[in-house]
Amino acid sequence: MIKTVAHALAAAALAVLPTLNTVPAAQAAAPAAPSYTLPLSDAVNTLPVATEDRTGYHRETSFGGWIDADRDGCSTRQEVLLAEAIEPPG
16 A cells, blocks of 8 residues: 555656657658768769859948957957967968
């Protein structure tokens, strides 16, 4: 006989657990993904390539907010490029 509420809850949880791991038959039989045997270089060559469109892009007006916070002559953009450079500029 179950003596406490905690025991009753534990028993109920254990009774439900086996049903949580089951997958309905409709989901278990998902179709397999298609298989391709085309070499990678050929597959890349089949990708569509669009003409570049630069209309509407103006670096000076779109990104003109660079500042020189430490007054060393480098803008924020230049500071980031220097900080993240793998090799320091010569």
